[in-house]
Structure formats: structure tokens, C-alpha cells
Amino acid sequence: MKGLSHKTSKKDGERMTDEEFNAVALKYSDSIFRIAFNYCKNRADSDDVVQNVLIKLYNSGKNFESEEHIRNWLIRVAINESKKLLISPFKKHAVPIDELSDKPAFENREQSDLFDAVMNLPKKYRIVVYMYYYEDYSVNEISKMLGANSSTIRTQLSRARNRLRDQLQGVWTDE
């Protein structure tokens, strides 16, 4: 990605160029959306989170040192924006996943079952599982990003795996 694949010469407070911003927006919007979906469980709110995060990115004036730096920053802000949205007075109620029409149309049953099983996990497990299995973050990295103890994350991951294994017998295997 132009201008962000290495340490930039920008100082903090200096906005990225439009070209840089557009490239980041297109590259990371799906990641932000997936993080948000793991919290919100619906497309409309997740898209709102994507917009909020991208606008924050543009206005942040941060000097990102690497691709990894910008990815971590975006994911952390996506988590915060998702939480913020969930605690707003209008979002206090949860909508069960089976009442949603926002589930992707999966081609095979295994994917569909896994998606349902993950969405039925408690929120705290969903985000940890997602960050570990999809974003490839380590337990220590997740603990830093979520501001939690690594032993807590390890426990959550383990409990989530057990739940997935119980729900998805023959699909989710012991590791």
C-alpha cells in the first residue's frame, strides 16, 4: 500500500493523503466490518462502525509506522466503536441471530453451522475467537488489544473452543 508499507515521513497531526486513505479504506473495510459484526450481529450497525472508524482514521493524523501498526489501530478502534454503539441507549436489546436476515448465504452446511455456532457464543468469546482464528493474532496480542489479562483470553479461547466442539461435532475438531 503506497505510503504506508514503511515508516512514513509524516509527523503526528498530519493527515494522510486522499490516495493513502482510499487505499487503506478499501483494504481494511472488510476487516473492520467483520470485527463489528462479531459485536453487533447485524449489517447495518456494522456498516456504521466501518464508516465511523474510517472517518476517525482520516481525522486522526496519526503517523503509522507500518502496515501492522495501521491494522492494529483500525481493529482497536473498530472494537471501541462497536462497544460504543452497543451501549448506546438505542442498542440495549440484543437480536438473536436466527431472527436476522443478515447471515451470509453459505454454500456448504459446515460453514453455515460454524457461523451460527460462533454467533451464538457470548460476545466476549466471539471477538476472541475471531481475532485468533481469522486475524491470526496471538493470545498475547489479543490481550493487549482488548486490555485484558492474557490468562483471561486463554481461558475464554479454551471455553469457546469447547463450546464450538460440543455444538459442531465432527466439524470443529480437537487441536
Added chain:
Amino acid sequence: MSNKELFKQTFSELHASEDKVMEAIKMKGKKNIKHFPAKKIIAIAACVGTILTTGVVANAATDGAIMDNIIWFVNSNGEKTQLNTSTEYSEKTGEKIITASGEDFQLKMGEKDCEITVDGDTHSYGVGYEIDSDGDTAGEMTITQDPDNEEMLDGIDLDGYTTDGIYKAKNNKGQDVVITVEDNGKSVNCKIAE
């Protein structure tokens, strides 16, 4: 197929709306993110409750359970004040009450947003407090300055409102707690001192 491969295959089906992304690209720079006025007394951070690090578990079913939290405030002179708080849950009334031992500070929270009074000034905050039946992460606390449109101040993203460093405090069990603030205040971790 490994669990990881299946997981990636499954969740790669989720995509942000192209229209929404393009909308964000078009409106960049047009929306100013509000920042908290520097002169106000502000809440610096509600650290993720030390309950997370002590391993002590309290959940909604634990009627009257008391959990410890540490909340940092900084006033307009830049002076930091640490407040040891305790949280009491009552399953019977559904009330969650957070009180602090500090001066002029009281925070009560039910299902509504709350008001915090510090040094005689009252400010409105939105407070989210998660209590799960599983219990092990009960006690995650988030505080927003304004429930609708202000920055969230919480254990993860403090948005530069605090100074990096290592702070020490005691929880109400008398244990030493080390609070590490890093990355320009964007990362806050509480640990029981070893």
C-alpha cells in the same frame, strides 16, 4: 480442513457494503470528531476492573457480590486522582451500584446512563457494565463522556487523555495493583503486583 481454514473460509463471506465505504471516502474530512474540552474535569480511565486480573469471579447470580475497580480522574490542573470503587450487584432489584471511596464521588448505575460528581461538578456519562452468566469476564466497564456522541473512555482506548507510565494502587483487598499505561494512553492494563 483445519479449524482455522474453515473459520477463515466462513467469515470471509462477510463484506462491508461498498456503498458505505465509498460514502465514508467521500465524506472524509467533513465530520469533525468531538474532543473533550481540556478545562473540564474529565474521567481518564475506567480500567478494566481488577477483577479481571485477580481471577475472582462474580456474576449476575451472585447476589450482592462486590467487585473492585479503579477509576482514574484528572482535573483541569492535570492532577490525577485515583478512586477505589466497589460494585455491588443485586439480582433481586436488578440494580448495579458503583460507589467510590473517594471524595465527593458517587456513581450509581442501573439500566440508565449515570451522573458522576467530582469535586462538586456533575457530568453525565454513559456506563456499560457487562455481567455474563459465565462470570469469568464479569466486570468489564466502559465509560463514555456522553452516551450519544463523545469519545469512549475505557480500558482500551483513552484517546491520549492520560500519560504513559506505570502507576501503583491498592484494591480494596489490600493487594498492590500495577497499572501500565502505554501507547500514548491507548493501552491500559491492570495487574496484581507479583
